[in-house]
Amino acid sequence: MAHAANFLEMRSVSKEFFGNHVLTNVNFAMQRGEILGLVGENGAGKTTLMKILFGMPVIQQTGGFSGEILLEGKPVNFASPLDALDAGIGMVHQEFSLIPGFTATENIVLNTESLTYNIIVELFGDRLKNLDTSKNTQRAQAAIRKLGVQLDPQMLVSEMPVGHKQFTEIARELDRQNIKLIVLDEPTAVLTESEADILLHSIRALAAEGIAFILISHRLQEIMDVTHRVLVLRDGSMVQDVRTADTSITQIAEWMVGRELHQTINVQGTDFTDRACGEPLLQVENLWVDMPGETVRNVSFVAHKGEILGIGGLAGQGKLGIPNGIMGLHVAGGNVRFKGKSVPLNDPRAPLDLGFAFVSEDRRGVGLLLEEPLDWNIVFTAMQTQNKYLKRYLGGWLTWRDEAALERVAQEYIQALEIKCTSPKQLAQELSGGNQQKICLAKAFALEPELLFVSEPTRGIDIGAKKIVLDTLRKYNQERCVTIVMISSELEEMRSVCDRIAIVDEGRIVGILPASAPSTEFGKMMVGRGGV
Incomplete structure (x- = not known):
């Protein structure tokens, strides 16, 4: 395409x-009415690229970006999302930005409401204009009609099912008069x-009217069904820009998960048959979990004593729901047995008492006491559930923290995990993301668990920290015979430490393979094109 034709x-x-490169020399172009599919593994840089395009504050707050954006042939550099909206670019984020107490109509026309004059306005000025309720309702209905969905304009967002909230978000963008790209x-x-x-039918119809779309999705069948071209990001670089008609789901999956030879993590001893793992330790049957965005529908698997079992899959397919459900953080049902005994669900204390530990994917929201010192973070759960690191007085009637034991265990893990800090008394919120993740691991290890769930252990941390985290997981597994179930979006990292890897798709496990199996086989399972 000639540059002059590019929108x-x-x-x-x-x-x-x-200091971490998340995007490197990315180039692409598109025309009016074109639908681009933007795909890649978690952490490939897709959302960051779109945040740059949309002028999100986090980009400016972290030093900006290099490169150039041209809209209709003219250079632009949006200082804020408002600038992008004024230029006709809208964005619907993964996280909803609706006001729960407002109706669909009120959310759709928010900040662009139609107003009407009255006599008081003539006396006291425009501030006393009234909302034109009829006009606003008409606008909302028109935007909803473009989507072809049944949605009550007067329903409160707080009362909507999650799907209707998503449609309300998109209708808000369609209501904008000059919208050119969503x-x-x-x-x-x-x-x-x-x-x-x-939704996909509506996207095609709106594109035919000249609105361009960039669709970020892990559902590759949808990408094949609706897009004109597919852009594949891997490790922050654009590795493919291809017409959708000229490729396939299998090819896209290989581009997404493939690595150049020099980038591949050395996989050692990862075949399940190579290690003498023990008898079944954790047996999960027909597990369902109601976790928003990570629903588990029907999962069954077995983890053996001494094994590192990986659970992977694309975003939103349910892999994160598995540990959160078993550990009692989200409503769950089914049958979970540990060493032959039933594990009560929906009770966060029960699995801890049985010898489980959990490193959550949400280290800031679930994993850490951010305003407390590191030593307190490391020992808190063990102290609360196992009465560790306490001194007892008066025959046990009075207990108090054993400060010497706290410092000793904190120093042990700070040294073992190479945690960069000023002292065990430094506040957790002052550490970098990678060091916060290491504190979460230390907290789990302090419980001396028999079974450790670790969810997205390397998310958002640099390469050096990733190596330490993965090496530590392997070390504790081998030296202390801790059975580990590792849930991760990073396939190559799981292949480097796991014995077997299960892939979750649409809330179900579609296959389990030795970690030494080709990465493309896992890629096919992720998109429903393979498995055992």
Whole structure:
């Protein structure tokens, strides 16, 4: 395509976060009415690229970006999302930004409401204009009609099912008069199959009217069904820009998960048959978990004593729901047995008492006491559930923290995990993300568990910290015979430490293979094209 025909271009776009390269020399262009599919593994840089395009504050707050954006042939650099909206670019994020106490109509027209004059306005000025309720309702209904969905304009967001909230978000963008491009970040992740079909049909119809779309999705069949071209990001670089008609789901999956030879992590001793793992330790049957965005529908698997079992899959398919459900953090049902005994569900204390530990994917929200010192973070759960690191007085009537034991165990883990800090008394919130993750691991190890769930252990941390975290997991597994169930979006990292890897798709395990199996086989399972 000639540059003059391009509606949008991003040229040589690069971005660093605190010295970590997340985007490197990314280039692409698109025309009006074109639907681009933007795909890649978690952490590939998809959302960051769109945040740059949309002028999100986090980009400016972290040093900006290098490269150039051209809209209709003219250079632009949006200082804020408001600038992007004024230029006709809208974005629907994965996280909803609706006001729960407002109706669909009120959310759709928010900040652009139609107003009406009255006599008081003539006396006291425009501030006393009234909302034109009829006009606003008409606008909302028109935007909803464009989507072809049944949605009550007067329903409160707080009362909506999650799919209707997603449609309300998209209708808000369609209500904008000058909308030219809409970025949709995983728009069907929370939709039912029928709702997703309605949305994809609407995207095609709106594109035919000249609105361009960038669709970020892990559902590759949808990418094949609705897009004109597919862009594949891997490790922050654009590795493919291809017409959808010229590729396939299998090919896209290989581009997403493939690694150049020099990038591949050395996989050692990862074949399940190579190690003498013991008898079944954890048996999960027909597990379902109601975790928003990570629903588990029917999962069954067995983890053996001394094994490192990986659980992978694309975002939103349910892998994160598995440990959260078993550990009692989200409503769950089914049958879970540990060493032959039933594990009570929906009771966060029960698995801890049985010898479980959990490193959550949400280290800031669930994993850490951010305003407390490191030593307190490390020992808190063990102290609360196992009465460790306490001194007892008066025959046990009085207990107090054993400060010497606290410092001793904190120093042990700070040294073992190479945690960069000023002292065990430094506050957790002052550490980098990688060091916070190491504190979460230390907290779990302090419980001396028999079974450790560790969810997204390397998310958001640099390469050096990743190696330490993975080496530590392998060390504790081998030296202390801790059985580990590792849930991760990073396939190559799981292949480097796990014995077997299960892949979750649409809330179910579609296959389990030795970690030494080719990465493309796992890629096929992720998109429903393989498995055992």
